[in-house]
Amino acid sequence: MPTNVLHPDTWVDKYADYLFNYAVSRVNNAELAKDLVQETFFAGLKSAPNFKGDAAERTWLIAILKRKVIDHYRKINSKKGKAEVKIDFAADSEEGDWLEKRVADNQDRDGEAFLENEELGDAIYGCIEKLPTKQAQVFKMKTIQGMDTEDICNELGINPSNLWVMIHRARTALMGCLNDNWF
Amino acid sequence: MISCDKASEICNKSQYKEAGFWDIWKLRFHILFCKHCSSHTKKNTYLTALCEKANLHTLSAKEKEAIKQRIKEQANS
Numbered sequence: 001m002p003t004n005v006l007h008p009d010t011w012v013d014k015y016a017d018y019l020f021n022y023a024v025s026r027v028n029n030a031e032l033a034k035d036l037v038q039e040t041f042f043a044g045l046k047s048a049p050n051f052k053g054d055a056a057e058r059t060w061l062i063a064i065l066k067r068k069v070i071d072h073y074r075k076i077n078s079k080k081g082k083a084e085v086k087i088d089f090a091a092d093s094e095e096g097d098w099l100e101k102r103v104a105d106n107q108d109r110d111g112e113a114f115l116e117n118e119e120l121g122d123a124i125y126g127c128i129e130k131l132p133t134k135q136a137q138v139f140k141m142k143t144i145q146g147m148d149t150e151d152i153c154n155e156l157g158i159n160p161s162n163l164w165v166m167i168h169r170a171r172t173a174l175m176g177c178l179n180d181n182w183f
Numbered sequence: 184m185i186s187c188d189k190a191s192e193i194c195n196k197s198q199y200k201e202a203g204f205w206d207i208w209k210l211r212f213h214i215l216f217c218k219h220c221s222s223h224t225k226k227n228t229y230l231t232a233l234c235e236k237a238n239l240h241t242l243s244a245k246e247k248e249a250i251k252q253r254i255k256e257q258a259n260s
Contacts, residue, residue, distance in 0.1 A: 024240040121237040144241045
């Protein structure tokens, strides 16, 4: 029996950061990622009547965003010439004239590390979401946005002691959560 | 010697480079003798490293408000 219900009013507060981080790490462009997140919410609203309740709200929104990211790459690749990989074998004065030298280097772990970082980001955000709203907000402002303690206190109307207590609780909970889900 | 609570506070501040020089010394001295705080400090520092490695992104409050507004407009249209 479906147990999940949609609450579109809370989507932005609950999932916007998670979806945005997911999108930025896949399209590597903050403005575009923001548009994709917005389009995801629009598409979610449009297809909300078809939501069966089998998946969790976040899983459902992520599935929509994944389609949006794929559509984005399809769109840019369908533009003539952009998808072509041009290799000019003749005009080469640089090192590596032999084709073997152009083959991907097995020792180069950049791609793998990039994927690992994407997954790590998703795992951290998954854990941040489990924190109480205020703790998550303070942690994000301090750790991700790098805001000054004073600015956060002024914006949220708290004192520095409150802030450090919240940071302590958030960090302790995150360590526990990542210990269960990442290591 | 400082208490474990104080050590934890300094440890958290040091993750954001907001701990003073002497406070960091006090913390170092404390974790020489306190296994629990030593382990906590290691994990806490590792969490900072993971967050940096993951290169996390977030939307500002203003950007979220703008999205909320657009969703509202979309829902009403």
